[in-house]
Amino acid sequence: MQKHEKHTRDPRFHVVKRAGMSRGKALLIRFLAILAALLLCSVLSTLLIGANPLKFISTLFSGSLGSSRRIWKFAKDSAVLLCISLAVTPAFRMRFWNLGGEGQVLVGALASIACAYYLRDSIPNALLLLIMLVAAVLAGAFWGLFPAICKAKWGTNESLFTLMMNYVATYLVAFALMEWTKADGSSTLGEVAFGHLPRLYNEYLLLILVVLALTVLVYIYLNYTKQGYEISVVGESEKTARYIGINVGRVITRTVLVSGAICGLAGFLIVAALDHSITTATVGGLGFTAIMVSWLAKFNPLIMVGTSALIIFLQQGGAEMSTIFNVSSAFPNIVVGIILFFIIGCEFFIHYQIKSRVSHKKGGVGK
Amino acid sequence: MFKKLLSLALVLIMVLALGAGLASCKKDPDAEATLTESPLPAVELQKDFDIPSDFKVGFILLHDELSTYDLNFINAVNNVKTVLGLTDEQVIFKKNIPESNDCYEAAADLVDAGCKVIFADSFGHESYMIKAAKEFTNVQFCHATGTMAHTENLANFHNAFAPIYEGRYLAGVAAGLKLNEMIAEGKITADKAKMGYVGAFTYAEVISGYTSFYLGAKSVCPTVTMDVQFTGSWYDEIKEKNAANALMDNGCVLISQHADSMGAPSACEERNVPNVSYNGSTADACPNTFIVSSKIDWSPYFLYMIKSVCQGTAIVDDWCGEAHEGSVVLTGINEKAAAEGTLAKLKEVAGKLQNGEIHVFDTATFTVGGQTLTSYLADVNTDAAYTPDTEVIADGYFHESEFRSAPYFDIRIDGITLLNAEY
Numbered sequence A: 001m002q003k004h005e006k007h008t009r010d011p012r013f014h015v016v017k018r019a020g021m022s023r024g025k026a027l028l029i030r031f032l033a034i035l036a037a038l039l040l041c042s043v044l045s046t047l048l049i050g051a052n053p054l055k056f057i058s059t060l061f062s063g064s065l066g067s068s069r070r071i072w073k074f075a076k077d078s079a080v081l082l083c084i085s086l087a088v089t090p091a092f093r094m095r096f097w098n099l100g101g102e103g104q105v106l107v108g109a110l111a112s113i114a115c116a117y118y119l120r121d122s123i124p125n126a127l128l129l130l131i132m133l134v135a136a137v138l139a140g141a142f143w144g145l146f147p148a149i150c151k152a153k154w155g156t157n158e159s160l161f162t163l164m165m166n167y168v169a170t171y172l173v174a175f176a177l178m179e180w181t182k183a184d185g186s187s188t189l190g191e192v193a194f195g196h197l198p199r200l201y202n203e204y205l206l207l208i209l210v211v212l213a214l215t216v217l218v219y220i221y222l223n224y225t226k227q228g229y230e231i232s233v234v235g236e237s238e239k240t241a242r243y244i245g246i247n248v249g250r251v252i253t254r255t256v257l258v259s260g261a262i263c264g265l266a267g268f269l270i271v272a273a274l275d276h277s278i279t280t281a282t283v284g285g286l287g288f289t290a291i292m293v294s295w296l297a298k299f300n301p302l303i304m305v306g307t308s309a310l311i312i313f314l315q316q317g318g319a320e321m322s323t324i325f326n327v328s329s330a331f332p333n334i335v336v337g338i339i340l341f342f343i344i345g346c347e348f349f350i351h352y353q354i355k356s357r358v359s360h361k362k363g364g365v366g367k
Numbered sequence B: 001m002f003k004k005l006l007s008l009a010l011v012l013i014m015v016l017a018l019g020a021g022l023a024s025c026k027k028d029p030d031a032e033a034t035l036t037e038s039p040l041p042a043v044e045l046q047k048d049f050d051i052p053s054d055f056k057v058g059f060i061l062l063h064d065e066l067s068t069y070d071l072n073f074i075n076a077v078n079n080v081k082t083v084l085g086l087t088d089e090q091v092i093f094k095k096n097i098p099e100s101n102d103c104y105e106a107a108a109d110l111v112d113a114g115c116k117v118i119f120a121d122s123f124g125h126e127s128y129m130i131k132a133a134k135e136f137t138n139v140q141f142c143h144a145t146g147t148m149a150h151t152e153n154l155a156n157f158h159n160a161f162a163p164i165y166e167g168r169y170l171a172g173v174a175a176g177l178k179l180n181e182m183i184a185e186g187k188i189t190a191d192k193a194k195m196g197y198v199g200a201f202t203y204a205e206v207i208s209g210y211t212s213f214y215l216g217a218k219s220v221c222p223t224v225t226m227d228v229q230f231t232g233s234w235y236d237e238i239k240e241k242n243a244a245n246a247l248m249d250n251g252c253v254l255i256s257q258h259a260d261s262m263g264a265p266s267a268c269e270e271r272n273v274p275n276v277s278y279n280g281s282t283a284d285a286c287p288n289t290f291i292v293s294s295k296i297d298w299s300p301y302f303l304y305m306i307k308s309v310c311q312g313t314a315i316v317d318d319w320c321g322e323a324h325e326g327s328v329v330l331t332g333i334n335e336k337a338a339a340e341g342t343l344a345k346l347k348e349v350a351g352k353l354q355n356g357e358i359h360v361f362d363t364a365t366f367t368v369g370g371q372t373l374t375s376y377l378a379d380v381n382t383d384a385a386y387t388p389d390t391e392v393i394a395d396g397y398f399h400e401s402e403f404r405s406a407p408y409f410d411i412r413i414d415g416i417t418l419l420n421a422e423y
Helices: A002-008 A023-049 A053-065 A068-093 A101-119 A125-154 A158-180 A205-224 A226-236 A238-243 A248-275 A286-296 A301-324 A330-351 B002-023 B068-084 B101-112 B123-135 B164-184 B204-220 B237-249 B263-271 B299-311 B342-354
Strands: A013-017 A352-356 B057-060 B091-094 B117-120 B140-144 B157-161 B194-199 B225-230 B254-257 B275-278 B290-296 B318-320 B328-330 B416-418
Touching: A023 A053, A023 A330, A053 A068, A053 A301, A068 A101, A068 A205, A068 A226, A068 A248, A068 A286, A068 A301, A068 B101, A101 A125, A101 A158, A101 A248, A101 A286, A125 A158, A125 A248, A205 A226, A205 A248, A205 A301, A226 A238, A226 A248, A238 A248, A286 A301, A286 A330, A301 A330, A301 B091, A330 A352, B057 B101, B057 B299, B068 B091, B068 B299, B091 B101, B101 B117, B101 B123, B117 B123, B117 B299, B123 B140, B123 B157, B140 B299, B157 B299, B164 B204, B164 B254, B164 B275, B164 B290, B164 B328, B164 B342, B194 B204, B194 B237, B204 B225, B204 B342, B204 B416, B225 B237, B237 B254, B237 B263, B254 B263, B263 B275, B290 B342
Parallel strands: B057 B091, B057 B117, B117 B140, B140 B157, B157 B318, B194 B225, B194 B254, B225 B416, B254 B275, B275 B290
Antiparallel strands: A013 A352, B290 B328
């Protein structure tokens, strides 16, 4: 008897997909979630580090918006993250889990700086920049292409493959640095004086404008071109794609090529507009953060403008908190984690609801 | 229902057990190091100048307190902060700043916050600090371990370092005494007195460090040899641990390191092999094997830097403190692991180094390819081609950190084997 009951009983809670929620309500829920997260963080900060909750929140904001210099940095950092997020998105739309953004950006950066390092002032700066750009795009594309071909030909696991390629890229940079600094062994390149992008008002504006233009282009590519449509179809169902005559292998390869190329472009921008140098930490995990940006925006390039800004806002607010309250950087990371947790959590509740078990007096009926 | 009660009871028991376990977590007295006084102690600092109330100082750090390298700077800042009575608002930290344009941005942000002097702690920060120095000419920029201040000729950009090779030498003497003890006890024969060293890169700072350590050991144990294993990283716990284990497998009976993690010391503690540490005491984690540790104490420089700015006097291009003035300090000696009489010997050698009776890189104490060095051109002035430019051997010794503060001793001497010099 008992055994029978166990079989027929529903779980106490189960998750059901919600039928469409109005946009306004969804937005309100998101807003409330962020508010609740801030509230919880304020309470935590009061308890853990004895911070005044109001000062805590104002610090979070002043990290990104506290001065015109910070606003520019905020915009620039968001643009760099956005650029890498745009890069990984086409592959994601196709359900090709490219975790190799980090490495693809890094080889792009390496190709750029290598051109500047070897060509120096032997050619005009404009030509050098062009060569750096082409080299970066090709390097990034190649870094993505390799796992893509293996996936298309032999069905290898692209997540593992691209992840491993990150390590190869990191050690390639370490190797190049050792070669270039053999004489003193420092493995530190310092600023290379050649191949700097021109300033447009300041160091950042040109980069920001390029990324904004790219955002629009990627949006159009994904939503209004035949290739973009093919990506969506392959992402929905490979079998359907094959049935309607799409060459799936070709679409995978082509799309990852595009992803890698944009990663390369990001690497070029980092080197030519900002760092003029390279270290193994040049990308600093942005390739992985970009995955979150892309997911949070549900792979929509226009929404990514907002999600990348949100992530950078939180990071810079967190760093400022560590500075102002002089606490270890672990605490701001907790704060950022809590806020992201609430945001991701509220997305879940916007799309799903949890229903508790309807009690059944007689075993088996409810099934 | 019974199951639920049972699981609840089990959970309670586990929680209570955990609490009891934590409460009884007292340290075992046998597992604690017993440290003597320091043979080269920190110097007590004095405040002998006025600080304007609007004075602010900024510090840019590569990592945060989780890295022993950065922690060493943070401790020095907090020390000086207390001595000078500076408030939290007057001392601003920017932590986890990579060696990229971010460093320039952090410096500019500190200028906006009103800092009169800004310090950065990592070698790769240098070009970005110079970029900031050129833009903000009324703010002073100071940089540890850098090499370019004396040739850049900027009035507001300065390098600093300390004669840590003297501290390493003293630590090496302690290692040599330990080897002698092992020989006397019959644990090893004199020709088996081989030390192991875990280094980061084949960079002058590392080469100068391990060579002075080796020469210190050799000064008391003439048959000593040393293997050096590089990791190609300043901080990589697993690599450092593996390197230390490989060295021990290879017959090294004592280990030291120039890398920032606990990798090498903890490997030594696991295998009960004596260890000479760096950049901070590892005595708590390694009570049975820790001998002594040397480090740069940045407090004297921070005090000097702040005093100069407050008094409006110029900061020197290239500051290199004196060991006996507190720039280089040693921890106490762990009596559990060190040889008897180490403290007295180290004090004696420290005195001789101070009065110039002995020199760390005395050319009579080492050979290169079997030959005694009489002349060496070092690359003191940084240029893209790394051209050697300065004669650094005179009066029978290599003049380290005199022509610029950052080390430039990069000679591979006899007796030291580099196992993987490609780094």
